Amino acid sequence: MSADLDAAVAAVRADVAALHGELVRYGLVVWTGGNVSGRVPGADLFVIKPSGVSYDDLAPENMILCDLDGTVVPGTPGSERSPSSDTAAHAYVYRHMPDVGGVVHTHSTYAVAWAARGEEIPCVVTAMADEFGGPVPVGPFAIIGDDSIGRGIVETLRGHRSRAVLMRSHGPFTIGVSARDAVKAAVMVEDVARAVHHAQQAGPLVPLPQEAIDQLYHRYQNVYGQSGDDRR
Numbered sequence: 001m002s003a004d005l006d007a008a009v010a011a012v013r014a015d016v017a018a019l020h021g022e023l024v025r026y027g028l029v030v031w032t033g034g035n036v037s038g039r040v041p042g043a044d045l046f047v048i049k050p051s052g053v054s055y056d057d058l059a060p061e062n063m064i065l066c067d068l069d070g071t072v073v074p075g076t077p078g079s080e081r082s083p084s085s086d087t088a089a090h091a092y093v094y095r096h097m098p099d100v101g102g103v104v105h106t107h108s109t110y111a112v113a114w115a116a117r118g119e120e121i122p123c124v125v126t127a128m129a130d131e132f133g134g135p136v137p138v139g140p141f142a143i144i145g146d147d148s149i150g151r152g153i154v155e156t157l158r159g160h161r162s163r164a165v166l167m168r169s170h171g172p173f174t175i176g177v178s179a180r181d182a183v184k185a186a187v188m189v190e191d192v193a194r195a196v197h198h199a200q201q202a203g204p205l206v207p208l209p210q211e212a213i214d215q216l217y218h219r220y221q222n223v224y225g226q227s228g229d230d231r232r
Helices: 003-025 087-096 109-117 126-132 148-157 179-202 210-222
Strands: 035-039 045-048 064-067 102-105 164-167 171-176
Touching (some): 003 035, 102 179, 148 164
Antiparallel strands (some): 045 064
16 A cells, blocks of 8 residues: 555544544443444545454554455454454445445444334434434344345435434444544434433424424534534
8 A cells, every 4th residue: 555545544543443432432332332434535445343342442453444345455454353243334335325434333222222113213303403404214124244234224315314324123323424423423313312212202292394404404514513524
């Protein structure tokens, strides 16, 4: 690899390793479940965590570099380990959604509960309109191990405002313009899944009007925050 590509890979390794700590910080994972990946800018490569390794033991040097077919790049740091069991799903998303720079999967409790019911999270709070531009959709049931989950993610999210999908009977996957952006979406989908669940226990939900959703989404995505943010 060229010096520039080496530097880009090293930066993504460091970023992805650190972002796994955010999944722990926000209570989105248990044991070794869940994963973050990040696309290497300017290359058909991405970085993902190794399978079954404790979050306490994750470091840039044991992140795994893969091509967009999900094949581990031989001779690179971490290549002696097996990548995440969700690697094929991440690879499929990167191949078919070229604007995606990061993918995250968690088993966060409330989002998994909605996925177990096979029910989308309705857009009834402004935070959902801001972040997801409407309801969080449900994707099809798929078995782990090949690219079936990736196909379900792409089929559900392509053309959809939401950066989160609840894969039926499994849990949330999120995408973003960067790995950090996808992690933020994972944090936010659990937050709204919890809030809407509790609201539902008290009585019927009242969806936001589409006009209000559109206005909130536009403001949050294009006005709120600081220039240069991955997401406002």
